[in-house]
Amino acid sequence: MSKTIRIGTRDSELALWQAHTVQKKLNGLGYKTEIIAVKSQGDIILDKPLYELGITGIFTKTLDIAMINGQVDIAVHSMKDVPTALPIGIVQAAVLERANTVDLLIHKGNLDFLNSYGTIATGSLRRQAQWLHKYPNHKVVDLRGNVNTRMQKLQDNEWNGAVFAAAGLERINLKPDTYINLDWMIPAPAQGAMMVVAMADDAFSLEALSELNHVETEICTYIERQFLRTLEGGCTAPIGALASYNENTDEIHFQGALFSIDGKQKLVVERKYDISEWKKLGFNAAKEILENGGTELMAEIKTQLKK
Template sequence: MAKTIRIGTRDSELALWQANMVQKKLTNLGYDTKLVPVKSTGDLVLDTPLYELGITGIFTKTLDVAMLNGEVDIAVHSMKDVPTALPKGIVEATVLERANVQDILVHKGLGFLEADGVIATGSLRRKAQWLHKYPKHDVVDLRGNVNTRMQKLTDNHWNGAIFAAAGLERINLKPENYITLDWMIPAPAQGAMLVVAKEEDMFCLEALANLNHEASEICVHIEREFLRELEGGCTAPIGALAQIVENTIQFKGALFSLDGKHKIEISEEVSIDDAASFGKRCAQKVLNNGGRELMKEIKLNLK
C-alpha cells in the first residue's frame, strides 16, 4: 500500500534545500511526500566548539530519534556530518550525486596571508590544515548554519572564514570575495548528501534506491572507511578524498595534529575492481606511520 513519505530534515536554509531536492526527486517518481523540519542540538548550542560537546552525530541525533520514534520515515543529511556508525535499525538508503568537494575561504582581502591574520572555522580539520600552512595565524571558533556564519564574518574583525563550497553554492550564498583552497583535503564525504531510513522500511528503501549515484557512493564509502579505521569520529583533524578516474580510484588522505604542526599524508590509487577495503588499507598505512600515536595524543587533548 502506498504511503506518504515523511522527510526529516534540520530547519536551516541549507538543510531545507537538500530535503526539498530529495522531495522533488521522489515526487517526480510518483511518491507522496511531506517535509518534517526539526532543530538539532548542533543548531541550538552555538557557544561551545563541536568537539567539546562530546557527541558524535550532533547534527543527526535528533533526526535519528525522530525516525526511531516513528515521527519521520527518512532523513536527509550532509553526509560529512553523519557518524560512520549508524544507530541500530537505521541504514544508508541512498547517496545522491556529489557536488563540489572543496573548501573555500571567504575573505575581506588577501593581504593578510603573508602577515598576521585571524581565520574563523568550527572544524578541527580546517583549523589544523590552515595552521599547517599559516602557522603564524590565529584561528577562532565559528558555529551556526551557513547563513549565521556568513553574518558573523561580516560582524567581526576576522580576515576570513572557511566554508564548504557545496553548501554556499546550493543556496546561492557564495560571494565574489572567495578563493578555492585546493590544497586543503576535504572532510570525508564532503559535498555528498545521504538519505537514511529504517532497516525494515522496504517501501522507503525501494523508493530511495532510485536516487542512488553509484560513483559518488563508492568514493564516499572509501573516505568514511578511512575515517572509521582511524577512529576519528566527526572531530579529529582528518581529511580524505577519493575520485574515480577512468577505471582507477585515486585517494588522498591525511591526519593532522590539533595544532597543525604534524601531518601524516597518504596518496594511493587502485583499480576500481579492488576497491573493497581500500580505505581501511590506506588508514592502516597512516596508523603504522605514526598515526596511532598521533590519534592517542588527539584523543587525550580533546578530553
C-alpha cells in the same frame, strides 16, 4: 504508491534545500512526500540511553530519534556530518550525486594577511589544523552555527576570513565574490555529498530511495568514511579524505591525511588504486597512516580533546 514518505530535516536553509531536493526527485518518480522540519532539542528521553543506540552525531541525533520514534520515515543529511556507525535500526538508503568537494576561504577583499599575520574563523578541527599547517603564524578562532549564521558572524567580526564548504554556499546561492578556492586543503570525508537514511525494516522507503542512489559517489564516500572509521576519528579529529574515480583508467585516486590539532604534524597517503580494490581501500590507507605514526598521533589527539 499510496504511502506518503515523511522526509525529516533540520530547519536551516541549507538543510531544507537538501530535503526539498530529495522531495522533488521522489515526486518525479511518482511518490507522495511530506517534509517535516525537526528542531534540535537538548534533552530527549527515550526508553533506552542514547549510547545504547549508538547515536553520536551532533547534527543527526535529533532526526535519528524522530525516525526511531516513528515521526518521520527518512532523513536527509550532509553526509560529512553523519557518524560512520549509524544507530541500530537505521541504514544508509541513498547517496546522491556529489557536488563540489572544495573548501573556500571567504575574505573581506584584502588578501595581504596571507603573507603576514591573520585571523581565520572555522568550527572544524580539520580546517583549523590544515590552515595552521600552511599558515603557522595565523590565529584560528571558533565559528559555529548554520551557514547563514556563520556568514553573518564573519561580517560582524574583525576576522580576515572564514572557511566554508563550497557545496553548501553554492546550493543556497550564498557564495560571494570575495572567495578563493583552497584546493590544497583536503576535504572532510564525504564532503559535498548528501545521504538519505531510512529504517532498516521500511521496505517501501528503501525501494523508493534506491532509485536516487549514485553508485560512483556511494563508492567514493564509502572509501573516505572507511578511512575515517579505521582511524577512529569520528567527526571531530583533523582527518581529511578524498576519493575520485577515473573511468578512463578504471582507477580510484585517493588522498587521505591525519593532522595534529596545532597543524605541526601531517601524515598523508596519496596514490592511485585499481577499482577492484575499493572495498578495502580506505581501511588499507588508514592502516598505512597508523603504522607510520598515526597510532601515537590519534592517542595524542584524543587526550587533547578530553581536556
